[in-house]
Amino acid sequence: MNYIYQLTQAATTAVLEKSGRNLPFSLGAATGKHSIWDTFEGEKKDDSSPLTIFVYNKHANQRYTQLATNAMRKLRTLRHPQILKFIDAIETDSMIYIATERATPLSKFLPSDDTIWLTWGLQSLSQALAFLHTLTHSIHGSVSSDSVFVSHSGEWKLGGFELCTTQTELSNGILESNYDSKLAAPEARQGFDAIPTNPVSSLDSFSLALLISQLYNPTKPLPVDLTAAPAPNSRGMIPTSLFNSYRKLLNPSPKNRISVDTFLHLGKNTQETQNGAFFTQNPLIELCQGLEMFSLMRQTERVVFLKNLSHLLNYDNSNEGILGESRVSIPNSLAIHRILPTLVHSVEYMTAGDSAPSLVPLIVRIGMRLSTEDERSTAISKPLLRLWMSPDRGTRMALLEDLERYIDVLSNKIVINELWPHLLTGFNDTAAVIREATIKAVPLLLPKLSDRIINNELLKQLAKAQLDPEPSIRTNTCILIGKLTPKLSLTTRKKVLVAACARAMKDSFPPARAAGLRTLLATVDDQEETDLATRVLPTICPCLLDKEKSVRDQAFEVLRNIVDRIENIASKMPETVVKPDEEVDYSYSGTAGKSFLGDDQLGSAATAIAGWAFGTSTTSKKLEASEATTAMSSAGPEAAASMPSPMLPTQSTPQLDKPMSSGGMKLGSNKPSPSPLPFEDDEGGWGDLEEPKSIPSIPEMHASNTSVSAPTRQAGSAPAAPSLQPIKPTNTGSMARPGLGAPSPALNRANTTNNAPTESHISAQKSHSLHSLSPSPSSPSTPLSKEEKAQDLARKREERAQKIAQIKAAKAAATANTGTLI
Structure with a gap:
């Protein structure tokens, strides 16, 4: 057979080259011998339409040349739908070529x-x-x-x-x-x-x-x-x-x-049914007659014809592939090459009218019979896209219902550029059934949509759909958002997913609330770990007491699942991220770990701010065993009131009613004021308090003669150090022992008579401390005797000791209750 084909091709080429003529068709594979002809598959050069080529060699079969010539002449002159369609013919001195429609x-x-x-x-x-x-x-x-x-x-x-x-x-x-x-x-x-x-x-x-x-x-x-x-x-x-x-x-x-x-x-x-009418009772004959008259039928006749056609195709919806066809009486060749072109023609020229919804399933199912995907796409994509342009709701509904059958034959480019713009109008249709069908059809399009459409255009429509008056649309929208999750970007997912489910769980429609819970459960793997505890759990909790039991049960199931996940995540976390106490650097960051005080000031500064450092000690500081078991002693109400504590609020210190010598001291209030250093013979003073290993921040201090300025507590900073204030003098006599920095008689006289400022005042004005020293003016009173002064000093020592004991007790109580000192 190949030899004959090659010989024929060579002879044809030689003859045509000699005659100077070209065939209007191309010869393909040989299909065999038929009567006096060699038959070949062919293709028309103009439109690539398939042909059957009948070739007769005059030299090889001279006896039948008259018959071949007669056949060519009759085919060329006879035209009828049931006669083999003549396309072209060429006769040379040695060959006869007859091209007809593809036939077997x-x-x-x-x-x-x-x-x-x-x-x-x-x-x-x-x-x-x-x-x-x-x-x-x-x-x-x-x-x-x-x-x-x-x-x-x-x-x-x-x-x-x-x-x-x-x-x-x-x-x-x-x-x-x-x-x-x-x-x-x-x-x-x-x-x-x-x-x-x-x-x-x-x-x-x-x-x-x-x-x-x-x-x-x-x-x-x-x-x-x-x-x-x-x-x-x-x-x-x-x-x-x-x-x-x-x-x-x-x-x-x-x-x-x-x-x-x-x-x-x-x-x-039709009247002779027993001995005749054998053609009219044939369904294929009725079908072909209906196809010939389809464009001239009335709307009611078209609907009936298409209904009978669908029944004749005998489609069922079993699980046998997309079409699920049982035995079909109509041959595939008739359905593809005769029925489908007729239906497509009516769609392209918009002659289908009200019967267009019935055309959609037929076009889709017949088109799916084609053998290759390219043929299916070419055959049905154009008419279907033409139907998508139709404003008829029945047609749109039929397209949406059959989308599952034909979406695979549409390329991504066709879906994005041609199908999606028409589908987008369905989200805003006034008919609720169209809006809901559009939402249900979106999952079928997801594999073919671009990220830009999914993360922008689609989400905007779904945000509106969650506010739709139809509860079923709101429910399906929430479910759709859950299906969209793998396609969303991380930023969009974090912003949209929990918010959409939270809105659904506040819906008045119980199935919508249940859908929100199911969506959260289905997308729990797409949530960030911190969001599970900070955003998801608070959203679920209101549904635990929902009025509907089905919603409550769903909420508890979701809650248990997420709590288990959080526990699993927490079990993999470290026990603490806080460094051990010895690794913490409490140095003043503003001076790169160096104190801004001079070396000559460090000793007195540490002593003056011991109480303030105690109040700002770290959480690792705990009471010593001896301090925890020591009974508190009374040191007067002023000391306890001046020291900040977790248990005791800071209170202002009242002024003493009785005057005492200028060498005395008391705990200052929250309002800072200048004060001299403590007495040397004060055994119950601040020296008993344990100094911290390091100081988070050291207040600026100024020493002029014997005075130290206390810092002012700023907003958000550590508690201010207690200030030391001098007792107001009552006369101009001697008020302290020499060497303790007590004011001189000249100073007392200046204070009493309001003369020019003393050396202490000049020193205080030049200080860089937070507060200047300003001695209070003395009020005229009777001078105290030595016995009265000794009694007053003893009383002050006892009050001071009581205050210190109260502070230690408060520290012990705070450590026992919370284990933390503030």
Whole structure:
């Protein structure tokens, strides 16, 4: 076969080069030998439409050159829907090329047990022969399975016109010399002298009857020497309504034999149902007639026709793939190449009208029969996109319902650029059913949508949909957001997911609240670990006491699941992130770890701020064992009131009613004031307090003679150090022992008489401390005796000791309760 094909190609090329002509089609693979022709697959160069090429070599078969020329001439002049469509022909000195529509000999489809298809094909063949007999007065002369072809649409087409002759051309001898005696009618066996006087259809009518016997009873052929009509018991698989007409075609007398045209009318006779109407009862024939008149039907007729077509296709929705088809009576070739183009044509030219919703499932399901994805996309994408442009809600609903069947054949580019803009209008449609169907269709589009559309346009529509008045739309929107989660960016996911579920859990519709909980549970793996505790759990808790039990049960299930996850996360965390006490650096950061005090001031500064440092000690500081068991001693109310504590609030220190010597001291209030250093012989003073290992911050101090300035506590800083204030002097006499920095008589006189400022005042004004020293003016009073001064000093010492004991007790109590000192 390959040798013949190569030889033919070489001969064709040589002949065409010699003649200077080019074929308007290209030759493909050889398909075999048919009658006197070599057949090839071909393709038209203009539009790449498939062809069948019949090639005849004159030099190899000179005997049949007349028949090949006759066939080319008849095909070129005869035009009928049931005759093989002629495309082009070229004849050279040595070759004849005939290009027709793509077709396959009927003999390759036989035998077949599909009686519906056989009867439909028989009608097409009868129409072609009736046309040939009545209008052209021609005899075909070779009606058989080899002269009938099946087109790519599954329709039967009459071909094989090598012996076709009109009654006036019988004298040329083409028919007589080449007529097959095996298929010859009884009158033809006796000679062709009486043929011109017989009805023109007599020979072909008898050959048609033989073909009917071969189609329905391939295993029971008729006898060659048939001289009478077959008996009724020889019907076999021939339909009952057809059998009587079939017998009339086999009448031995050519004058009593019915013509093909009569046979065709008997088949269409609806009144004679037992002995006729075998064509009108065929569903395929009714279907083809309806397709021919589809564009001229009224709307009601179209709806009925499409309903019958869907029933004839016998679609069911089982789990057998996308289509789920059971046995289909309509051949795939007919559905794809005849029915589908008719439906698509009505859509493209908008002639479908109200029947458009019924067209959608048919176009989709028939289009899915195509063998390759490219063919499916080419066949159905254009009409479907045209239907998406329709404002009809019925059409839009049908498109949304069948989206699952055809979304896979649409490319990402088509979905983004052409389908999505039309789908977007469904979110804002006034009909709630369209809005809900649009939301339900979005998950099918997600694999084909871009990130920009998902994270921007789609989320904007879903945010509006969560406020839709229809509760079912709000519920489905929340579910859809959960399905969107893997497609969202991390930033968008954190911003949208919890907020959308929180809104759903506040919905008045119980299923919407349950949907919010289920969405949270389904997307828990997409949540950040910290968000589970800080955002998700607070959102779930109100639903634990929901009025609906189903919502409460769902909330508890989600809560348990998330709490388990949080516990698992917490178990992997370190016990603490706080450094051990010895690793903490308490140095003053403003001076890079160095004190801003001079070396000569460090000793006195540490002593003066011991109480303040105690109040700001770190949490690692704890009472010593001896301090925890020591009973508190009274040191007066002023000391306890001046020291900040977790248990005791800071209070202002009242002024003493009794005057005392200038060498005395007391705990200052929150309002800082200048004070001298403590007494040297004060055994119950601040020296008993444990100094911290390091000082977080040291207040600026100023020493002039014997005075130290206390810091002012700023907002957000550590508690201020207690200030030391001098007792107001009562006279100008000596108030302290020499060497303790007591004011001189000159100072006392200045204070009493309000004269010029003393050296202490000048020193205080020049100080950089937070507060200046300003001695209080003395009020005139009777000088104290030495005994009174000693008693007053002893009383002050006892009060001071009591205050210190109270501070230690407060520290012990705070450590016992909280383990933390502030």
